[in-house]
Structures are given as structure tokens and as C-alpha cells.
Amino acid sequence: MATPNVLILRAPGTNCDLETAFAFETAGAKTERVHVNRLLEEPNRFDRFQILCIPGGFSYGDDVAAGRILANQIIHHLSDAMARFKDAGKLILGICNGFQVLIRSGVLLDGNAEQGSPATLTWNDSGRYEDRWVRLGTDGTKCVFFKDVERMYLPVAHAEGKFVARDEATLNRLAAAGQLVLRYLPLDGGMAGAKRSAGWLGHSEAVPQATDILPFPDNPNGSQANVAGVCDATGRVLGLMPHPERHITRTQHPRWTRPETTQTGDGLKLFENAVAYFA
Amino acid sequence: MLWEVDIYPAQGQPNRLAEDATAGATDLGFPSSIDVEAAQGYLIQGNLRPEQVERIAAELLADPVVERTVIARVGDARLAQPPEGRPLLIHVLPKPGVTDPVAESALRAIADFDIPADAVRTFKKYWIGGLSDDDVTALVPKVLANDAVEQVIAGPLEFEHLEVGSPYEFQRVTVPLGELDDEALLKLSRQGQLFLSLAEMQTIQAHFRDLGRDPTDVELETLAQTWSEHCSHKTLAGRIRYRDENGETSYQNMLKETIFEATQQIRRAAGPDDDWCVSVFEDNAGVIRFDDYYNVVFKVETHNHPSALEPYGGANTGIGGVIRDPMGTGMGAKPICNTDVFCFAPPDTPADEIPQGVLHPRRVMRGVVHGVRDYGNRMGIPTVNGAVFFDRRYLGNPLVYCGNVGLIPHDQSFKNPQPGDLAVALGGRTGRDGIHGATFSSAELTHQSDELSGGAVQIGNAITEKMLLDVLLVARDRGLYHAVTDCGAGGFSSAVGEMGEKIGAEVWLDRAPVKYEGLSYTEIWISEAQERMVVAVGEAQWDQLSALCASEGVEATVIGRFVPTGRLQLKYGDHEVADLSMDFLHDGRPPVVREATYAPPPVVEFPLPANDTEGYTDSLQEILGSLNVASKHSIIRQYDHEVQGGSVVKPLVGSNNDGPGDAAVLRPVLDSPRGIVIACGMNPCYGDFDTYHMAASAIDEAVRNCVAVGADPARIAILDNFCWGNTDRPETLGSLVRAARACHDLSIALGTPFISGKDSLNNEFRPEDADEPISIPSSLLISAIGQVNDVARCVTMDLKTPGNRLYLVGLTKNELGGSHFAQVESLAGGRVPTVDAPMAKQTFAALHRAIDAGLVRACHDLSEGGLAVAAAEMAFAGGCGLRISLDRAPASDGASHPAVLLFSESNTRLLCEVRPDDAHAFEMALAGVPHAVIGQVVDEPTLRIVPGDDAAPLIEADIETLKQTWRKPLAW
The missing domain is CATH 3.30.1280.10 (Phosphoribosylformylglycinamidine synthase subunit PurS)
Known part of the structure; x- marks a missing residue:
């Protein structure tokens, strides 16, 4: 199949759906924005899509906690349809609020009854919402979305994006499995940070220690191990806090009027990879 | 349990x-x-x-x-x-x-x-x-x-149930007006929080005497709300006799004869084919042409009094409310960006200087910023432009201006309610929140305001409004209604009253969905509960609209019908509770007649400092670290300024993403290169000298900010928002009329039409033990919306490349009155900046030609702090140094003193960075406009300004030090 169909999931408070659809279409996909109520009425609607994207926003106002209410609906009403989608070898992408939903619903990282969720996204160390650009590095080749991507420059815009694992063992396990696929890098170009963190920039064996956490604003929220994005064990489900759909064209770059910038946005490749996966 | x-x-x-x-x-x-x-x-x-x-x-x-x-x-x-x-x-x-x-x-x-x-x-x-x-x-x-x-x-909670209201028992209430004398009428107006004048109360009394009956409570409330300053702008649209040093003018409708008239004149001059104004001063927002398919709409509102009492809720519903203005314009526009401008007392005001009933300015500022942040971000609308001003006089009366721009197809830009249409309430439910907001916003605050008017404060729920927006735009495109308007101040009363003005309406108040039991019919009618809109829906459209709303969980309820009676009739069940003629409601208000006087204070020549040898580096540092100039990054970063993906020039720009951009640029249609430019201008300090020049300066500033990033000056529209003290005083009203006259003159001279506006009067606070209220400074905000054909031609203010030349465009005059230099040096007097309007028009057109031809690498406007501050900002934003020599700066007679050249705040001036290869072409483009090369971009990271070659520097400072001085004061 040449042109994958992308389901852009909409819920009350979703607000990055249009530009996310635009990014997928620029990358060559077909998109349809579907309200969660339509899926609740008819979970089989999932089946005719190849990619599911939960875009950014404030689903249900982020009331109680970011992404919690939509995650709750997925757990209670859509978990079978979601599992079927995943098992069919399709792709799932959660951006910002979508990442929060994927992690809280257990779609991204399986939990178990005794121990609960392996990780969470909690309040930024700054205690508030912030919109700023970050430098990112990918780790390993596991994730479909990051094929041939090493570095990206993207904006984050969130209040609850600090990645915290349940315990150190869980963090180690995720790192060893290559699932901590996207990390914040120093804004100065990555040299200082790259040296210090050589262990986890390659195929990681060494688990980052707490002392490796980059200072604000390199790591904008205080995430453990500087984690900005996580994939599941298959590499086909990705959640990330930064917004790739906000860096598709040159003029979205905060310094496009300066000599140093490039012609296309770093975020486009992620969507192109998703489309190419079905080529 | x-x-x-x-x-x-x-x-x-x-x-x-x-x-x-x-x-x-x-x-x-x-x-x-x-x-x-x-x-x-x-x-x-x-x-x-x-x-x-x-x-x-x-x-x-x-x-x-x-x-x-x-x-x-x-x-x-x-x-x-x-x-x-x-x-x-x-x-x-x-x-x-x-x-x-x-x-x-x-x-x-x-x-x-x-x-x-x-x-x-x-x-x-x-x-x-x-x-x-x-x-x-x-x-x-x-x-x-x-x-x-x-x-x-x-202590521990002890109650056993959550209160959810108790049932309402209908009781029709009439207000016996017939026999009341003047004193009793005024008492009723005050105690009932109607805030109507004696003449208005007498008119109502006479009207009902003619009808042979007393009004019901809801009739009186409806009149009070419709006739409130907030809804009818009765003072500024009223009769005013104005006198100043040039003579006397009598206005029948002051706004119409000044600001609106300027726009009409510009439209007439353009002729029907080139008139790009679509709908001005008519709908909930002004509408102008954008491209072949879309128009853009813009509205700025204030929410001052609620924000004084409850900063978070006040600002929250301030932004929520202004977003509904574009949504309620024409058949409904899609909101594409927000603006916000705040005025506070200094956050370091000692706690023991705070009068009773006033919140500390630090708390006000935090609450207001968080309120705007939480609503704007949740709505998914980027907040792209704003400003913050500090002055002690805002202590009891902070100002919160919120703006919203929307995008709307040409063929959806007008509404057309039909007789027989159903009146349908969409969105949130009605509660007791915000009762009397419209009348309260027209009253002076006192230390008791929090007790009297707490009900006027609403708390918003952004997601309810987002859901409403989502279905509204779909319903619009499917043609499921004939008209839409928002429930703003006055709630259903204003929404249905306005939409049915030319037809008539019957409303069934018992059908309105309520948040809890116990609301009286009057409360339902005047509640200002948020996130509600009213649409006029044909019978044939209703089923589809109803189904669409249900599919996304948005409540839609028929609450009445627009019937061709020319009357506003309210019912609760079978009981009629109001029957007013639309004519009396909308045209029955007696005209407000006011006296206005203005006497400009005499010019006191500025005592310029002797040519001292210490230089001005310390003065520059002090200005950069003063609250009005200091970086607002800690506020800006809390707003999502990039959602919707159209961001082109962000509020913070430069090599480290932290320099102060002049204006925001965004691309509202993602597959088109056309851009919208948003900027503002305001300088309350100048109003203490002459409100004419204050207004002229604000307009010049708003327009030059737009031009600085690349906007075409022939396509800039502006909005006025007057926040003033009590205009019952002739001298206070006089200072406002004088500002409005400047708006008229500058608008015409620059060819920059006003498309919408709003006023907020009575911004005064009376502390408990004071006889005299504290009035805010005259605060006119000018918001500007410009356009660019191709955003790739836009420029930013950060210096780009060592070796490039720095040009100063525009004439520097001895205008240090009200300047930041005067403030940090504690100098009184001086001449306030004026605008040479014909030269301003020529300058903006010439500079735009240069920018459009790609001849300008960086451009920054000179405003607070003048040349020295603008140069410092360009340098530290770009991470490059600057060498400047003042001797070639274009200056008028009497402006050669270095303090004037460095810090005068003369209008219509900009700094431009130009490549040596482009210098000739740039100078050709600027022919006829004062301009000169005054310096050069250098590698070495210092700002060095000398009076002339080989002279000792007046300013010499490391750019990183300057940046930190500028970044630090509000970094919390």
C-alpha cells in the first residue's frame, strides 16, 4: 500500500489536530480527524487506518492530570480495539498530550496489576507550562519513526512532561531494551552533553545516573535520563513530548531569519518515516 | 455518604x-x-x-x-x-x-x-x-x-452533603417605581446594582407610567444592562461639549465623529474597488480583507474590575470572553491568535502600603498571567503579542486587555437572523456566576467591592468553549444557522436583545439548561456564565444542528424564537415576566450630555545634564533593568505561542531565542505564504503631558512595530481601547476626547483605519480612609494588525552579521518628556514626543520598500529608552557587538546633546542593519526620509557608543552584561 490512512484522534480539548494532519499530508499520507465519541460508538472504525495519532492539546482540559480522562476512556472502552491495531503491525504516535494519554492508558508501556504503571509524566520541575525549543538526540534503531534521524530541533510546550519511572530497575530495563528513544541534548550543540552521556547515545548499556540529568533549559522539565520520548517493545508505538508537527517548514524555526538555518523543518522526517513504513 | x-x-x-x-x-x-x-x-x-x-x-x-x-x-x-x-x-x-x-x-x-x-x-x-x-x-x-x-x-470538614441547590419556586416580582422621588430612584439604582443615572431612572419611570404599570425586576435589569456603559458606550457615543486651548467643539456622538469618521474617510478615499475594510464598528469584531478567500477579524476587550477582585478568574474569563467575539462575528470566525496587555502596580510595592480590599500587585500579576495562560493554552490559540506596564496608580485598578484575531471566509462574514428563527443556546450551562457583570464593570471600585460584587466574578472552563468552537465551525460550514453571537456582558439579555433588535424575540427562560436548581428567571436572563453563545436557527436546520452538537457532547437548547413583534417578551412557564419594546430598549435611553475640558500643562524645559565625563552606561543599565523595559520572557514562555503551526516571527527572537521581537508574524493558512502581523503601542507616561501626543505616539508605535517586521503600511488596521478614570469629571473626559481627536488625525494621515474599539471608564479605586479616589493614568492601547504577502520576506530585530552597517532612520528631537531616561534620572518636565504624521507615512512606506526588496537584515523600532536601548537589544539579541558614532545621527535643532541622541523617545525612528553591498540601494529606497549610517556590527561582543570619531565613549558595555540586566527583574 502506498498511501497510509492516518486516524487523527480528537477529543474535547485536543488542539493540535489540524497542524498534525497537515504534517502527515505533507509527508504523503491521507488523514481523517475522528472524534473519540465516534470510536466509542464504533471501535471497529480503527480497522481501516494504518496509523493512529493522538495529537497535542488538553484532552478534557487535562482535568485531574494531563491526558488522564482520555486514557481512562481508552482503558475502559477501547483497549481491545487498540490492542488489535497494535498487533496488526500498525503504527501509533502520541505527541505531547497524546504521549501523556498513551503512557497513562498502558498502550505504550504495559503495567501489571501489582505494581501499576511503569512510568509517568508529571509536573515540570519549573512547576509551570513552558513553550521553548529543545535539542534532541535519538537512541538506537528500534523506533520506526526515527529511522535515519540522529538529531532534531523542536519545540516543547507543556506543563506535565517530566518522565519519571516507577523505580530504578524499571528505568534500567527500559533503557536496556532501547525504549528510551528520544533524549534532550545540551542546547549548545550537543558536544559537552554527548561526551558526558556517550553511554546512552549509542546502543545503551550504561544506565544514566541522576547526575546525568541536564540542567534547565537543556532538559526543560527535569525528566529522568533526559527522556523526551519513549517507544514500546516493538518500536511501532511512540510517545514524545516535543512537537514535530511544529517544525515542518523553514519559517517555523525560531532563527530562520538568521544565516544558520536549513530549508525544511526537522520534524517532517518523523512523519515521512511513518508514511515510508507502509511503502 | x-x-x-x-x-x-x-x-x-x-x-x-x-x-x-x-x-x-x-x-x-x-x-x-x-x-x-x-x-x-x-x-x-x-x-x-x-x-x-x-x-x-x-x-x-x-x-x-x-x-x-x-x-x-x-x-x-x-x-x-x-x-x-x-x-x-x-x-x-x-x-x-x-x-x-x-x-x-x-x-x-x-x-x-x-x-x-x-x-x-x-x-x-x-x-x-x-x-x-x-x-x-x-x-x-x-x-x-x-x-x-x-x-x-x-479544621476538619464536617458536612455530610455537597450542596447542589434547592428547587426554585416561581414568584413574579415587580418593582414599584410609580411614586418614587429622585432620591429614592437613585437609591434603588445603587442598591439594586443597576448603576443607572437619575435621568435614566426617570426615563424608565415615565415609560412605565405611560404604560400604566410597574416594571418587573427582569425588565429593569434588562434595561440597566442594555443601557450600561459597558454595553452602550453611552458616554463616548454621547453628546459632549469639548473645550481646549484651540477652542470649542460640540459632538452629537463623539466616537462617531472622531474615530469612526476617520475610517469612513479612508474608505471613501480608497473607493469601492480598493476598500479593504469589510465590517467595522458593527459586529462583535472588526473585519478586514486578508486574501482572495478569507477575511480576518480582530477584537480587543478589557476585563479590569473582575481581575482586580479575582485575578485568575477575571483574566481567565477575559480571554475566554474576547475569543467569543471573533467566534460571534459574522457567521463565526476561527480564532487564530491572542494578544494580552497588562497594567499593574510595581510588584515590589511594600505589603504595608496596600489598602484594604486590594490584592498585592505580585499576586494580581501572577493570577492574571496564569488566568490568560490556562485559558489561551487550553483553547489551542497561540498568544503571540503583548506588553506589561507598571505604574503605582494601577494599584487598586489593574488593567487586563485581551485580544483575539480570527479567520473567516468572505461569504461567512455577515449574519442574517430571520423572523421565525429559533433562539438556541449553545455551550455551557447557566449558573449564578457573573450576575451584574455589565453594570459592575461601569462602576468605581471601593474597598467594599469584593463584598458587593463577588458574584460578578466568573470562573471559566476553556474546554467547554473549545468544544463549542469545534461544533460551531462545522455547523457554520454546513449552513446550520442564520446568525450567531456571544453571550458576553449581560448574558442572554445582551445576546438575544441584540440579535433580535430588528425583529423581536420571545424567550422561554424555564427551558434554559442550568448548572443547579434554584435560579430565578431574572438570574437566568442576566447571568454571565461563561462559554455560551446564541444562534438563530431555522426550523429546517434545527434537527441537524441538534444532532451535530449531541455527537460531540455540546449542549444545544431552544430557548426562544425571533418573532416579528418588535418586542422582547420573556416567559417563565406560562407566566409572562417581561414585555419591552425593542425601540425603547435600544433607543429609549436619554442621551448622556457631558462637559469636557482640556488644558495642556505648560511645557517645562528639560534640565539637561551637563556634559559629564562619566558617560551613560549606568543610565542605560538602569533603563534596561526598569520594569517596563525589562524582558517579559517569564510570562511569554508560559503561553503557547506556536500552536496551530503558523508561527513565523515569535515574541522572542535572536541567536539565543531571547531578544524582544517588535511584532508577531503568523501564517494562518498553512499552505499559503501570506502572513498576519500583530503589534501594539501604548505609553501611559506621555498622557501626563498631553493625551493628544500620547495617542499619536501609541499609533505611531503600533504601526512602526508592524512595519519593522515587514508589514505593508498600506494594509495596517488598528483598534482603540480606552481605559480611563471617572469621565464625570470634565477634565478627565477632556483628556479622553483629546486622545480621540489624535486618533482621528493620525488614522487619516497614515491611512490606517480603526476597525473596532472599546472603552472602560471609571477605573478608579477609593480606599477606605481616602476622600479622593486614585485614578489610573490615561491608558490608551492601540492594537495593530498588518499583512505580508510572503512571510519569507519578514525580518527580525537581532543583529545578523559582523561587518554590516547600522542605519538610523527618522529624526531625533529633544523629546525626553515622559521618557525612561527622565524616570531613572528622576527628572521632571521636558517635551513629550510628537508625531510628524506626513513624514511618518513617508518613512513607513520607504522602509517597507527596502524590507520588501530584501535590503534589510535586521530592523528594530526605537521606543522606550530610545536609541541606546534599541541598539543594546539588537546587539544582545544577535550575539554581536556594535560600534556607534552619534555625530551623523539625523537630529533636529536643539537635539545635539548626547543624552537626547541616546535616550530621546522621538517617534517614527528605527534602526536597520544593512549589508555593505546593499547600502546604495537601501539609501535610494529611503530617499527623502531622514537616515544615516551611524555604526557597524562587530564581532567583539560589546556595545560602544561614541559622540564622534576619536572621542571617549558615552556608553561601553559587554552585551552579555546588558542582557542579564534586562532579563533579570521579572524572571520569576
Whole structure:
């Protein structure tokens, strides 16, 4: 199949759906924005899509906690349809609020009854919402979305994006499995940070220690191990806090009027990879 | 049964609620011994088993990775176990009836568990140690709770039910006006919070005497609301006799004869083919042409009085309300960006100087910023432009201006309600929130305002509005209604009253969905509950609209019908409670007749400092570190300024993304290169000298900010927002009329039409022990919306490349009056900046040609702090140094003093960075406009300004030091 169909999931408070659809279409996909109520009425609607994207926003106002209410609906009403989608070898992408939903619903990282969720996204160390650009590095080749991507420059815009694992063992396990696929890098170009963190920039064996956490604003929220994005064990489900759909064209770059910038946005490749996966 | 779930951070996690309380307390001078533990909590009512509540807590309410819970029935001793050393327990809950969005969402989510909860309410719980009981008593209202919207319970919670209202028993209320004398009429107006004048009360009395009956309470309320200053702008659109040093002018309608007239003149001059104004001063927002398919709409509102009482809720609903203006313009525009401008007292005002009934400016500022942030971000609308001004006179009366721009197809730009259409309420439910907002916003604040008018404060729920927006745009494109308008001040009363003005309307108040029982028909009619709009729907459209709304969980309810009676008739069940003629309602108000005088203060020549040898580096540092100039990055970064993906020039620009951009640029249509430019201009300091020049300067500033990033000056439209003191005083009204005359003159001279505006009068505060109220400075905000054909031609203000030349465009005059230099040097007097309007028009056109031809690498406007500040900002934003020599700067006679050249705030001036290869072409483009090369971009990271070659520097400073001075003051 040449042109994958992308389901852009909409819920009350979703607000990055249009530009996310635009990014997928620029990358060559077909998109349809579907309200969660339509899926609740008819979970089989999932089946005719190849990619599911939960875009950014404030689903249900982020009331109680970011992404919690939509995650709750997925757990209670859509978990079978979601599992079927995943098992069919399709792709799932959660951006910002979508990442929060994927992690809280257990779609991204399986939990178990005794121990609960392996990780969470909690309040930024700054205690508030912030919109700023970050430098990112990918780790390993596991994730479909990051094929041939090493570095990206993207904006984050969130209040609850600090990645915290349940315990150190869980963090180690995720790192060893290559699932901590996207990390914040120093804004100065990555040299200082790259040296210090050589262990986890390659195929990681060494688990980052707490002392490796980059200072604000390199790591904008205080995430453990500087984690900005996580994939599941298959590499086909990705959640990330930064917004790739906000860096598709040159003029979205905060310094496009300066000599140093490039012609296309770093975020486009992620969507192109998703489309190419079905080529 | 009532369950309580307390949620604390887990071991090792920060307790932000406690940290915020501690920081707020120590900010206000409470002892640093304060020790706080805090929890977020939920009260859940329902017949629930313990394991059900535990499940809800574990799977929904708390995050087990980072939080722990305490769960018990209300009253259980486990909930009242104080943590070590923190014995005092304070609960803070939203008052019954105040919007509690988290509780509403939690209740719906609990339903997904198939667990039968009846009601949910949130609260905050504080355990406090290290303070005396008296200190805690003082702390609660100052830091922990706001009496306007929250209730405080000391000690354990003891109630057994959550209050959900009690049934309403209909009772028709009439107000006996017939026999009242003037004094009694005024008393009724005041005590009933109608805020009508004696002449207005007499007119109403006479009207009902003619009808042979007394009005009902809801008729009186409807008249008071429709005739309020907020809704009818009766003072500025009224008769005014104005006198100043040039003579006397009598206006029949002041706004129409000044500001509107300027726009009409510009439109006439353009002729029908080139007129790009579409709908001005008519609809909820001004509408102008954007491209072949779309128009853009722009509206700026203020929400000052509610923000003074409850900064978070006031600002929250301020932005929420102004977003509904574009949504309610034409057939509904899609909001594409927000603006916000605030005026506060200095945040370092000592706590013991705060009058009773006034919140500390630091708390006001935090609350307002968070209010705008939480609503704008949730709506998914980028907040791209703004400003913050500080002046002590804003202490009791902060100003909160919120703006919104929308995008609308040409063929959807006008509404057309039809006789017979159904009046349909969309969105949120009606509650008791915001009663009397329209009349209250037209009154002077006193230290008792928080007690009298707490009901006027609303709390918003952005997601309700986002859901409403989502269905509205779909319904618009499917043609499912004939007209739409927002419920703003006055609620249904203003929405239905305005939409049915030319037809007539009948409203069935008992059908309006309410948040809880017990609302009277009058409360339903005038409630200003947020997130509601009214659409006029044909019978044939209703089924489809109803189904669409239901499919996305948006409530749509028929509450009436537009019937061709020319009357406004309200019913509750079978009872008629109002029957007013639309004519009397909209045209019956007696004209307001006012005197206005203005005497400009005499010009006191500025005592220029002697040519000292110490230079001006310290003055520059002081200005950069002054609150009005200092970086607002800590506010800007809390706003999502990039959502919707159209961001082109962000509020912060430069090599480290932290320089102060002149204007925002965005691309509202993602596959088109056309851009919108948003900027503003305001300088209350100049108003103390002459409000004419203040207004002229604000317009020049707003326009030059747009031009600086690349906007075409022939396509810039502007908005006026007047915030003034009590215009009953002829000299206060005179200062406003004088500003409006400047608006007229500059608008025509620059070819820049006004398309919308709003005024907020009576911004005064009367402290308890004072005879004289404190009035705000005359505060005219000019908001500008410009356009660019191709955003790739835009420029930013940061220096780009060493070796390039720096040009100063525009003439420097001896205009240090009201300047930041005068403020930091404590110098009184001087000449206030003026505008040479024909030269301004020529300058903007010439500079635009140069920018459009790609000849300008960086461009920055000169405003607060003049040349020195603009040069410093360009340098540290670009990470390059600058060498400047003042001797070639274009200057008028008497402006050769270095302090004038460095710090004068003369208008229509900009700095441009130009490549040496482009210098000739740039100079050709600027022919006829004062300009000169005054310096060069250099590698070495210092700003060095000399009076002439080989002279000792007047300013020499490391750019990083300058940047830190500028970044630091508001970095909190």
C-alpha cells in the first residue's frame, strides 16, 4: 500500500489536530480527524487506518492530570480495539498530550496489576507550562519513526512532561531494551552533553545516573535520563513530548531569519518515516 | 455518604502546592518560620463501598508513581492527623455554584468505572506550622484563598452533603417605581446594582407610567444592562461639549465623529474597488480583507474590575470572553491568535502600603498571567503579542486587555437572523456566576467591592468553549444557522436583545439548561456564565444542528424564537415576566450630555545634564533593568505561542531565542505564504503631558512595530481601547476626547483605519480612609494588525552579521518628556514626543520598500529608552557587538546633546542593519526620509557608543552584561 490512512484522534480539548494532519499530508499520507465519541460508538472504525495519532492539546482540559480522562476512556472502552491495531503491525504516535494519554492508558508501556504503571509524566520541575525549543538526540534503531534521524530541533510546550519511572530497575530495563528513544541534548550543540552521556547515545548499556540529568533549559522539565520520548517493545508505538508537527517548514524555526538555518523543518522526517513504513 | 480523597506527593517528590503557599507568604513578609504541607483533594458523594473509592483514587485521581493518597469518609479521624509540626488545618473549596471543571470531569470519568457517584467537588488542604494563629488568620485571605470565589473551612470538614441547590419556586416580582422621588430612584439604582443615572431612572419611570404599570425586576435589569456603559458606550457615543486651548467643539456622538469618521474617510478615499475594510464598528469584531478567500477579524476587550477582585478568574474569563467575539462575528470566525496587555502596580510595592480590599500587585500579576495562560493554552490559540506596564496608580485598578484575531471566509462574514428563527443556546450551562457583570464593570471600585460584587466574578472552563468552537465551525460550514453571537456582558439579555433588535424575540427562560436548581428567571436572563453563545436557527436546520452538537457532547437548547413583534417578551412557564419594546430598549435611553475640558500643562524645559565625563552606561543599565523595559520572557514562555503551526516571527527572537521581537508574524493558512502581523503601542507616561501626543505616539508605535517586521503600511488596521478614570469629571473626559481627536488625525494621515474599539471608564479605586479616589493614568492601547504577502520576506530585530552597517532612520528631537531616561534620572518636565504624521507615512512606506526588496537584515523600532536601548537589544539579541558614532545621527535643532541622541523617545525612528553591498540601494529606497549610517556590527561582543570619531565613549558595555540586566527583574 502506498498511501497510509492516518486516524487523527480528537477529543474535547485536543488542539493540535489540524497542524498534525497537515504534517502527515505533507509527508504523503491521507488523514481523517475522528472524534473519540465516534470510536466509542464504533471501535471497529480503527480497522481501516494504518496509523493512529493522538495529537497535542488538553484532552478534557487535562482535568485531574494531563491526558488522564482520555486514557481512562481508552482503558475502559477501547483497549481491545487498540490492542488489535497494535498487533496488526500498525503504527501509533502520541505527541505531547497524546504521549501523556498513551503512557497513562498502558498502550505504550504495559503495567501489571501489582505494581501499576511503569512510568509517568508529571509536573515540570519549573512547576509551570513552558513553550521553548529543545535539542534532541535519538537512541538506537528500534523506533520506526526515527529511522535515519540522529538529531532534531523542536519545540516543547507543556506543563506535565517530566518522565519519571516507577523505580530504578524499571528505568534500567527500559533503557536496556532501547525504549528510551528520544533524549534532550545540551542546547549548545550537543558536544559537552554527548561526551558526558556517550553511554546512552549509542546502543545503551550504561544506565544514566541522576547526575546525568541536564540542567534547565537543556532538559526543560527535569525528566529522568533526559527522556523526551519513549517507544514500546516493538518500536511501532511512540510517545514524545516535543512537537514535530511544529517544525515542518523553514519559517517555523525560531532563527530562520538568521544565516544558520536549513530549508525544511526537522520534524517532517518523523512523519515521512511513518508514511515510508507502509511503502 | 461523602468520601474524601487527599492526594499528597509521594516521598521524595516536591509539594508544589505547599511551595507556592510558602513563597506567597514570604513574599508578603510573613515569618520565614512558616512550614506548610498541602494536599489536593476530592469530595465524592454517593453510595460507595470503600474498595470502589480506593479504585477511583488509584486508577483515576492519583498517580501512584509520584503521589500517595489518604482515603476515608468525611469526618474520619485519619483525615485530621496533622503532619509533624504543622498543627493548623485549612481547607479551601470553590464556593457552591462556582465553576469547578476538574470536579465535573472527574464525575464523568467515574461513570466510566460503572461506579455510582452523585457529585464531586475539589478542594485544597493546607497543614500549617511555624506561624501564630493571628498570622494564619491573616495568611488565609492574602495567600491561600480568594473570598470572591472560594470558601475556607478551618479544621476538619464536617458536612455530610455537597450542596447542589434547592428547587426554585416561581414568584413574579415587580418593582414599584410609580411614586418614587429622585432620591429614592437613585437609591434603588445603587442598591439594586443597576448603576443607572437619575435621568435614566426617570426615563424608565415615565415609560412605565405611560404604560400604566410597574416594571418587573427582569425588565429593569434588562434595561440597566442594555443601557450600561459597558454595553452602550453611552458616554463616548454621547453628546459632549469639548473645550481646549484651540477652542470649542460640540459632538452629537463623539466616537462617531472622531474615530469612526476617520475610517469612513479612508474608505471613501480608497473607493469601492480598493476598500479593504469589510465590517467595522458593527459586529462583535472588526473585519478586514486578508486574501482572495478569507477575511480576518480582530477584537480587543478589557476585563479590569473582575481581575482586580479575582485575578485568575477575571483574566481567565477575559480571554475566554474576547475569543467569543471573533467566534460571534459574522457567521463565526476561527480564532487564530491572542494578544494580552497588562497594567499593574510595581510588584515590589511594600505589603504595608496596600489598602484594604486590594490584592498585592505580585499576586494580581501572577493570577492574571496564569488566568490568560490556562485559558489561551487550553483553547489551542497561540498568544503571540503583548506588553506589561507598571505604574503605582494601577494599584487598586489593574488593567487586563485581551485580544483575539480570527479567520473567516468572505461569504461567512455577515449574519442574517430571520423572523421565525429559533433562539438556541449553545455551550455551557447557566449558573449564578457573573450576575451584574455589565453594570459592575461601569462602576468605581471601593474597598467594599469584593463584598458587593463577588458574584460578578466568573470562573471559566476553556474546554467547554473549545468544544463549542469545534461544533460551531462545522455547523457554520454546513449552513446550520442564520446568525450567531456571544453571550458576553449581560448574558442572554445582551445576546438575544441584540440579535433580535430588528425583529423581536420571545424567550422561554424555564427551558434554559442550568448548572443547579434554584435560579430565578431574572438570574437566568442576566447571568454571565461563561462559554455560551446564541444562534438563530431555522426550523429546517434545527434537527441537524441538534444532532451535530449531541455527537460531540455540546449542549444545544431552544430557548426562544425571533418573532416579528418588535418586542422582547420573556416567559417563565406560562407566566409572562417581561414585555419591552425593542425601540425603547435600544433607543429609549436619554442621551448622556457631558462637559469636557482640556488644558495642556505648560511645557517645562528639560534640565539637561551637563556634559559629564562619566558617560551613560549606568543610565542605560538602569533603563534596561526598569520594569517596563525589562524582558517579559517569564510570562511569554508560559503561553503557547506556536500552536496551530503558523508561527513565523515569535515574541522572542535572536541567536539565543531571547531578544524582544517588535511584532508577531503568523501564517494562518498553512499552505499559503501570506502572513498576519500583530503589534501594539501604548505609553501611559506621555498622557501626563498631553493625551493628544500620547495617542499619536501609541499609533505611531503600533504601526512602526508592524512595519519593522515587514508589514505593508498600506494594509495596517488598528483598534482603540480606552481605559480611563471617572469621565464625570470634565477634565478627565477632556483628556479622553483629546486622545480621540489624535486618533482621528493620525488614522487619516497614515491611512490606517480603526476597525473596532472599546472603552472602560471609571477605573478608579477609593480606599477606605481616602476622600479622593486614585485614578489610573490615561491608558490608551492601540492594537495593530498588518499583512505580508510572503512571510519569507519578514525580518527580525537581532543583529545578523559582523561587518554590516547600522542605519538610523527618522529624526531625533529633544523629546525626553515622559521618557525612561527622565524616570531613572528622576527628572521632571521636558517635551513629550510628537508625531510628524506626513513624514511618518513617508518613512513607513520607504522602509517597507527596502524590507520588501530584501535590503534589510535586521530592523528594530526605537521606543522606550530610545536609541541606546534599541541598539543594546539588537546587539544582545544577535550575539554581536556594535560600534556607534552619534555625530551623523539625523537630529533636529536643539537635539545635539548626547543624552537626547541616546535616550530621546522621538517617534517614527528605527534602526536597520544593512549589508555593505546593499547600502546604495537601501539609501535610494529611503530617499527623502531622514537616515544615516551611524555604526557597524562587530564581532567583539560589546556595545560602544561614541559622540564622534576619536572621542571617549558615552556608553561601553559587554552585551552579555546588558542582557542579564534586562532579563533579570521579572524572571520569576
